[in-house]
Amino acid sequence: MKRHRCIILTGASMALFLCAFDNVHEDNHVIPEYPANWPVPAYNFDRNPLTREGIALGRKLFYDPILSRDSSISCSNCHLSYTAFTHVDHALSHGIRDSIGTRNSATLINLAWNRYFMWDGAVNHLDVQALAPIEHPAEMGEKIGRVVEKLQNDRPYPQLFYKAFRDSIITGEHLMKALAQFQLTLISANSKYDKVMNQESGWAFTAQESSGYALFKTHCNSCHTEPLFTNGTFANNGLPADSLLQDIGRMKITLNPKDLLKFKIPTLRNIEFSFPYMHDGRFRSLSEVLHHYTDGIVFSPTRSPELKDGIMLSHRDKIDLIAFLLTLSDRDFLFNEDLAFPRKK
Amino acid sequence: MRIKQLSIFFLILGQCLTSGGQNQPGNDVSLLFKPLYRNMPLLLDSSYVHHQTTFSIQTLKFYIGRVRLLKDNKTVWEAPGDHHLLNLADTASLEVPLENSAGIVFDAIQFQLGIDSLTNVSGAMGGDLDPTKGMYWTWQSGYINLKMDGRCAGRKLPDPTFHFHLGGYLPPYATIQSVTLKTILSSRVVIDADLSFLIDKIDLVHQRNVMSPGVDARELSKKTIKIFRSHETP
Numbered sequence: 001m002k003r004h005r006c007i008i009l010t011g012a013s014m015a016l017f018l019c020a021f022d023n024v025h026e027d028n029h030v031i032p033e034y035p036a037n038w039p040v041p042a043y044n045f046d047r048n049p050l051t052r053e054g055i056a057l058g059r060k061l062f063y064d065p066i067l068s069r070d071s072s073i074s075c076s077n078c079h080l081s082y083t084a085f086t087h088v089d090h091a092l093s094h095g096i097r098d099s100i101g102t103r104n105s106a107t108l109i110n111l112a113w114n115r116y117f118m119w120d121g122a123v124n125h126l127d128v129q130a131l132a133p134i135e136h137p138a139e140m141g142e143k144i145g146r147v148v149e150k151l152q153n154d155r156p157y158p159q160l161f162y163k164a165f166r167d168s169i170i171t172g173e174h175l176m177k178a179l180a181q182f183q184l185t186l187i188s189a190n191s192k193y194d195k196v197m198n199q200e201s202g203w204a205f206t207a208q209e210s211s212g213y214a215l216f217k218t219h220c221n222s223c224h225t226e227p228l229f230t231n232g233t234f235a236n237n238g239l240p241a242d243s244l245l246q247d248i249g250r251m252k253i254t255l256n257p258k259d260l261l262k263f264k265i266p267t268l269r270n271i272e273f274s275f276p277y278m279h280d281g282r283f284r285s286l287s288e289v290l291h292h293y294t295d296g297i298v299f300s301p302t303r304s305p306e307l308k309d310g311i312m313l314s315h316r317d318k319i320d321l322i323a324f325l326l327t328l329s330d331r332d333f334l335f336n337e338d339l340a341f342p343r344k345k
Numbered sequence: 346m347r348i349k350q351l352s353i354f355f356l357i358l359g360q361c362l363t364s365g366g367q368n369q370p371g372n373d374v375s376l377l378f379k380p381l382y383r384n385m386p387l388l389l390d391s392s393y394v395h396h397q398t399t400f401s402i403q404t405l406k407f408y409i410g411r412v413r414l415l416k417d418n419k420t421v422w423e424a425p426g427d428h429h430l431l432n433l434a435d436t437a438s439l440e441v442p443l444e445n446s447a448g449i450v451f452d453a454i455q456f457q458l459g460i461d462s463l464t465n466v467s468g469a470m471g472g473d474l475d476p477t478k479g480m481y482w483t484w485q486s487g488y489i490n491l492k493m494d495g496r497c498a499g500r501k502l503p504d505p506t507f508h509f510h511l512g513g514y515l516p517p518y519a520t521i522q523s524v525t526l527k528t529i530l531s532s533r534v535v536i537d538a539d540l541s542f543l544i545d546k547i548d549l550v551h552q553r554n555v556m557s558p559g560v561d562a563r564e565l566s567k568k569t570i571k572i573f574r575s576h577e578t579p
Contacts, residue, residue: 044467044468047467047468048468122484122485122486123485123486124466124486124487125468126468127468127469128468128476128481128483131476131481131483132483132484134483135483135484136483136484144477145477145479171471171475171477173470173474173476174471176476177468177469180468180469253515255518
């Protein structure tokens with residue numbers, strides 16, 4: 001039995017009727033669909049209500065390299081839809097002129113539930129996240145003021161901004177909010193795991209996946225908590241510090257020694273598609289990840305207490321656990337053409 | 346009797362005409378900030394002497410908000426949560442109108458220098474808070490409360506420029522400051538912003554740039570309170 005909350009197009013029939021009137025968009029809000037048993041999103045939709053026009057504009061911007069200084073890099077360069085909106089095969093992402101960054105690209109999944117963004121939580125609100133890659137010299141290398149100027153002079157953007165925000169004069173605020181609106185629709189909640197949890201007819205774990213799920217609940221759930229597969233906090237999972245990158249993680253933001261080497265716990269949804277792993281992409285496979293948890297944890301004063309004694313997993317356990325993690329892949333999300341590059345139909 | 350009435354009339358008229366210090370009914374109050382350096386107008390790109398060297402300012406911008414008018418230490422008017430970006434390069438921005446404040450009787454003003462923590466965590470904003478204003482850190486969420494960029498002749502490493510971008514809202518490095526000033530009753534309150542009370546407390550030759558939240562930003566922010574004074578005090 002599906003326990004989904006229905007898509008609510010508030011005043012849907014009214015909206016359809018009013019479609020013919022371009023200047024009438026009241027009550028045209030879109031509320032993304034997500035399971036009824038999920039927590040309430042952290043994002044304040046009242047400050048940036050989703051509309052079809054806002055989402056479409058945000059999507060167009062997300063895939064437009066005009067955001068970068070030399071028009072070579074769009075958001076999708078590091079956040080490709082087919083690979084869980086991340087940049088696979090690269091430990092550290094690269095931006096304009098093949099500049100290499102200092103961190104692995106994060107997946108963009110279920111962002112409405114995030115309270116922090118970036119591996120060190122440098123960004124405290126989804127609306128302002130895009131400022132970071134836009135102005136980073138190794139990513140898009142541009143200035144937000146210049147992006148706004150370029151868009152103002154690039155048809156049909158002024159018209160699209162008018163449709164979304166009732167203002168054809170483009171501002172940084174509206175640019176940011178449009179990008180946020182699209183990203184808020186990146187919801188992944190229809191993996192095999194979800195179908196099993198929702199007791200959908202015809203879906204069940206294999207014996208291996210069941211065994212893996214039990215191991216997951218014992219060893220992983222305290223940090224990678226269901227159903228979002230992250231508890232949204234920061235932790236030091238015992239990774240040895242990288243002597244070259246010297247990335248101190250959360251402490252860079254809070255300046256608190258208690259946050260040394262802590263990084264945001266990422267979601268495990270679609271983990272099959274989002275290699276390599278960790279904040280610096282040091283592990284190329286899930287096997288390497290599990291090997292770290294059983295044999296590679298190093299001591300540090302800020303290491304998670306849950307990892308004090310390491311994790312005991314046999315070779316067979318690891319296979320079962322990986323089998324379970326593969327059930328978190330949501331192909332409806334990954335291959336949803338409404339989220340991919342907007343091609344003219 | 347007629348003379349008495351006329352006298353009273355002229356007395357009242359005279360009072361009205363000479364009351365440069367009165368808040369006339371019908372006129373909203375405005376705050377006019379006058380950036381100075383040691384009592385002289387502070388001009389961009391002009392050279393000033395400082396501790397055996399010279400310096401000039403290329404950028405001076407700061408936010409004020411939560412303006413309140415006080416009478417006998419009680420709030421008699423407050424702004425509806427507006428934030429104003431004052432920019433030395435934009436003279437018009439130095440006058441802050443207080444809407445719907447006409448006729449309010451006050452003896453002091455209070456304002457915040459900087460952006461409050463709630464606004465800092467509320468995402469993208471418009472108007473003076475738009476991220477295109479150059480007062481929002483892109484690499485770490487948060488507003489720059491006061492931005493001062495300049496050059497100092499004696500400063501060598503890494504180059505002669507200095508940059509003080511004071512911001513941060515997370516404790517214990519919060520940098521927002523509150524300023525309260527006694528003032529005369531007037532529809533145009535002039536506030537001197539004498540930057541010497543900040544700049545002269547900094548060793549411009551050796552002080553490293555401050556462009557992120559932390560101890561330096563917090564300590565420099567505390568000094569910024571002293572730059573403001575009423576041009577006319579009662």
